[in-house]
Amino acid sequence: MFTVNRVAGAAMLACVGALVACGSSPDKAPGAAAGTASSSGTTAVAVTPSAAAPATDPLLSGKREVTITRVRGSGSTLELSGRLEEGGDTGGRVLFVPTPIGNDQYVIKAFGTKDDHPANDDPSCWQVNGLDIEPELTIEAAVCDEDNPIQRFTITTKGNGTYAIGSETRVLQHKAGNGLILRESGASPLTTFRFVDKGPANREPLN
Numbered sequence: 001m002f003t004v005n006r007v008a009g010a011a012m013l014a015c016v017g018a019l020v021a022c023g024s025s026p027d028k029a030p031g032a033a034a035g036t037a038s039s040s041g042t043t044a045v046a047v048t049p050s051a052a053a054p055a056t057d058p059l060l061s062g063k064r065e066v067t068i069t070r071v072r073g074s075g076s077t078l079e080l081s082g083r084l085e086e087g088g089d090t091g092g093r094v095l096f097v098p099t100p101i102g103n104d105q106y107v108i109k110a111f112g113t114k115d116d117h118p119a120n121d122d123p124s125c126w127q128v129n130g131l132d133i134e135p136e137l138t139i140e141a142a143v144c145d146e147d148n149p150i151q152r153f154t155i156t157t158k159g160n161g162t163y164a165i166g167s168e169t170r171v172l173q174h175k176a177g178n179g180l181i182l183r184e185s186g187a188s189p190l191t192t193f194r195f196v197d198k199g200p201a202n203r204e205p206l207n
Helices: 002-022
Strands: 035-037 043-045 064-070 078-080 084-086 095-102 105-111 124-128 139-142 154-159 162-167 170-175 179-184 193-200
Touching: 064 078, 084 179, 105 154
Parallel strands: none
Antiparallel strands: 035 043, 064 095, 064 193, 078 084, 095 105, 105 124, 124 139, 154 162, 162 170, 162 193, 170 179
């Protein structure tokens, strides 16, 4: 009887030892965290990468002045006088500050060259010409008012440092004989523009 009890006790101790060595689950290695089992039978710990913050384009931050040139154009910069033109050379404003106002929209401020003339430091803004008739609208200079919907533009990156500029469902395009106009998207091949950094937007406008 003593021998039988001793054998039974030894068997129980062996079983308990096996449970301790193997853990509570046959799929887990001792001390392994919960995760996805690998092909070797061990468990890989699941690691969730932290989401990276989206990069901000400094040229669209409202903190840099840029010149704007049509990619497939004459190479002349855009100029805002009475109307937005390409290389008009009329003494208009050629330095622009795309300034975000939320909802992926921008007001585009226009400045004159930095020559210590106070008027050049007081911005005008791009505005859709409300007197134009569809389907071709032009852009004119106006007193800045970001609450005015016809001063809100979209700027979309197109790769290789190029951008498309639009207003509502229209995009800014070049049409021979009529210059830069806003037309419905898809009406003709997309016109793209290149922005060139010209330094910080640190003007001190007039009162």
